[in-house]
Amino acid sequence: MNFKSVLGVLRIVAILEGVSFLSFLITMPLKYLMKIEEPNKIVGMGHGILFIAYVFLVFWASTEAKWSVKTKIWAYVASLLPFGTFVADAKIFKPTQESQKSI
Numbered sequence: 001m002n003f004k005s006v007l008g009v010l011r012i013v014a015i016l017e018g019v020s021f022l023s024f025l026i027t028m029p030l031k032y033l034m035k036i037e038e039p040n041k042i043v044g045m046g047h048g049i050l051f052i053a054y055v056f057l058v059f060w061a062s063t064e065a066k067w068s069v070k071t072k073i074w075a076y077v078a079s080l081l082p083f084g085t086f087v088a089d090a091k092i093f094k095p096t097q098e099s100q101k102s103i
Contacts, residue, residue, distance in 0.1 A: 006064055007097045010057040011089050014078075017054045018085035020047035054079050065096050 003009065020043060027040040058075045061067075067075070075092055078084035 005097070005100070006057060006061045007093060007100065010054070010061045011093045011097065013050060013053050013057055014085040014089045014093060017047070017050040017079065018083065020050050021082060021085070023047070051079060054085065061093075061096075065100070067092075067096075 003012070023043045024040075024047070027043045030036040031040040055076065058072070058079075062072045062075065071092060075088050078088035078092075
């Protein structure tokens with residue numbers, strides 16, 4: 001991964017955003033079943049920041065890479081689905097980054 005490009009940073013943020021989203025599988029039961037709210041607040045704040053960064057970076061990367069409207073929509077929808085950002089990384093971000101290397 002090239003961390004110096006927008007696409008490289010997007011790939012990292014996508015993975016982190018996906019992990020933070022899945023972290024709710026742990027913190028939600030803690031909050032609602034065991035009445036322990038602090039972990040959910042921490043994960044929620046981190047997830048919110050990563051989500052905003054992801055949306056911003058998708059916009060930036062899609063502008064640079066000149067993605068089609070369909071690809072942009074799928075990249076945005078991926079942020080709303082569990083495991084979606086992992087799939088978007090494998091199907092959209094990584095191939096785009098590899099095609100840019102060959103240029």
